[in-house]
Amino acid sequence: MESKVSEGGLNVTLTIRLLMHGKVQVEGGHKGETVKKMREESGARINISEGNCPERIVTITGPTDAIFKAFAMIAYKFEEDIINSMSNSPATSKPPVTLRLVVPASQCGSLIGKGGSKIKEIRESTGAQVQVAGDMLPNSTERAVTISGTPDAIIQCVKQICVVMLESPPKGATIPYRPKPASTPVIFAGGQAYTIQGQYAIPHPDQLTKLHQLAMQQTPFPPLGQTNPAFPGEKLPLHSSEEAQNLMGQSSGLDASPPASTHELTIPNDLIGCIIGRQGTKINEIRQMSGAQIKIANATEGSSERQITITGSPANISLAQYLINARLTSEVTGMGAL
Template sequence: MSDKEEMASDGSLNVTLTLRLLMHGKEVGSIIGKKGETVKKMREESGARINISEGSSPERIVTITGPTEGIFKAFSMIAQKFEEDITAAMTNSNVTSKPPVTLRLVFPGSQCGSLIGKGGSKIKEIRETTGAQVQVAGDMLPDSTERAVTISGTPQAITQCVRHICSVMLESPPKGATIPYRPKAMPAGAHAVLAPQHHAQAFAIPGQYAFAHQDLTKLHQLAMQHIPLPSLGQSHPTIPGLDASAHTSSQELAIPNDFIGCIIGRQGSKINEIRQVSGAHIKIASATDGSPMRQVTITGSLASISVAQYLINARLSSMLTGLGVL
């Protein structure tokens, strides 16, 4: 048995792994805590090594290394901390539904195929088993062979999702050398898409990893694979009566007036992008006199509605936690 392997308490093999997270300054500050107390507690209780990259970049890399159980504990604590942040942000707001916790993994591109599975089967299985949303970016992160993998849901769902991801990493090791993603410092005076308080030129999903525009269609395609329906491109679905394109549903959301602008965007830019990515028809009702809420109706296939809700929640979550670009 190598020095990187040990027996877990239940007798199973406990292997040392490393997972990398992409975070922004405010997220990093949250897990560091006052005088580093929060991250110190996470290290002590999880037994995992948690290292945070230095630099002036708006993005930071958080590296978590340890036995698999230690990694699960560290992720559980980080997700729980972000959940507390969202709850605290909601205290003084009128938002009716709690946005999901979102973490962004930096994942070797050579292992992404195994994570997605044939025809999206693996990623669909993970989503259905854990209840977490999982999205894999279509393109590599700049100057690297890694991709962003966004996981979103309750802290419990995220932790279960990480268990599945670790299994994929162990079963399908990376092929060839991995060129790690290193965030670059923001040039002085630059309008960074990823920096808080700046207007983004690309649509940003939860946690504010901004996808280039060409990735939006790939996000949509991946989302299509997440539901137990045949491919939308099939003219003759393998399961009769489950052609998603032919079955239209409708979902209504109530969104506070104060936040409707963040969903619409400048001159309707954000709502138009959400419509384009999801393929859903989205109607925002006019403001009712005296009502603090606006009715939003989403119509389309189950897949389209799911993607639209996911992206709308992303905007709300970003605004609530102060991480987002409006």
Template sequence: MDSSLVGGGLNVTLTIRLLMHGKVSKGESVKKMREESGARINISEGNCPERIITLAGPTTSIFKAFSMIIEKLEEDISTSMTNSTATSKPPVTMRLVVPASQCGSLIGKGGCKIKEIRESAGAQVQVAGDMLPNSTERAITVAGTPQSIIECVKQICVVMLESPPKGVTIPYRPKPSGSPVIFAGGQLTKLHQLAMQQSPFPIAHGNQGFQAGMDASAQTGSHELTIPNDLIGCIIGRQGAKINEIRQMSGAQIKIANPVEGSTDRQVTITGSHASISLAEYLINARLSSEATGLAAN
């Protein structure tokens, strides 16, 4: 963040860092976003499974650009739904990258601040417990409707402006897939694990763990994934430890179909609330990406 709060409002210059998975278009859509919003938009380079998108400028420009990115993600979900057997639409999910030194203020005493943000914005917010590899930053996952995500991020920005980062921040830089990665101080146990210990909704709440307090998330649906046979082991884990962990953290039911003769893939069916399905899918993808970079924990 570049400035302090002005007159109690959000009329300041600030920087938001987003962590996007998969291919990020750098063509006409980004050019249009820059022109229409007036924000500076930078997308990290490199052949990486992840990209960092940096938005900088006055708050009005930032949130215009942010809204356009959210709309694009919503469009992508709608497009993917046309080729999917899923009956319910998954929520838009966005990840912010913030200095770890600011996460305490965002969570608040006993989780009170993050609970307040969740309830007033109507979005789900999860602060990762582990820092991102080779950095002093943590990922904050926000899921919900486009409007609830925008409101949620505005409130996160207010907290971050009121509590500037302490000390030196080492920014997270995504690594190219397949290249060796060295982690400082062995801080990584699982790639981008969504830690639940700092959520006011502990795992003990069972299926309500991630989405408690969200009326809309009571709706259930199912989603199917196809995973190559040679990668299914990293999802299941030793004696089913990994799949059970994903079930417990997400609150979703996950069924892995038996191998089909002649097929190189296995069908995975995820059933539960929108939030549970979204989180289970995220955790499965995190396992797959960590396996792809040779980092999956046993």
């Protein structure tokens, strides 16, 4: 394969993937007229991933000259959007245009170069800022490459990246990054439906039938999600009735609803990290969403398992169990939660 990329283009078909947040800015217009115009004028195939996702993948395929034309149109469209948004903003300095490419991790070494020499050369010769993410995108073998600068700098930068990608094809199979849908799991707990929004479980009035089916499948795989039934009426040790009311989410002076009970889960040591998360972020999220108290026992010498104790109302416990099982399913299958 000829590896030089010229302005006149080559008979080489290349695919470049872009990662965009929110509504894809290149769609625009009535029924995607902007992207239709870009396809016609650049000669590149431009596809936007479907689905209600916070991120979308824009795939641009074609001869190199068509790809450069498409990128030029996208970069200028982004700049136009920035200028339009600034007309209603007190900001005086125009922020740079920023694009995120999705590149197979096996090609990132060539893009960075020995001791960072290649990426430095690209930055200096194009005037664009280029950053290669250290981690791979979730459930994929691809990394994000962020380019920012003026539209002209971005176009020159993309040309140089295309040269590198043509000279150093991906090694092995590439698992492409697929953004997760934004639709949140609907959870059934204590006769109430919930959807997860940010760090909160929001009561959800619809889809009770679907929820009930979800509740019936709360244990995705028995060995990991096994629960020891709580002793009926077992109380959480509390020092005062006020503490009990706070725990149950009641304001002082109201009768506490169902008595707190306790459930226990046994989780393999090698999976406990996905429940705890970095610096405890995941377990804290689960505590906040479910309203349950969750304690993870310290590792015992010679044991390959850890015990998790969940305390709260039946609805709190049910929700906490579901969220823990969703994390385990995600870790074991390498896929998103339900």
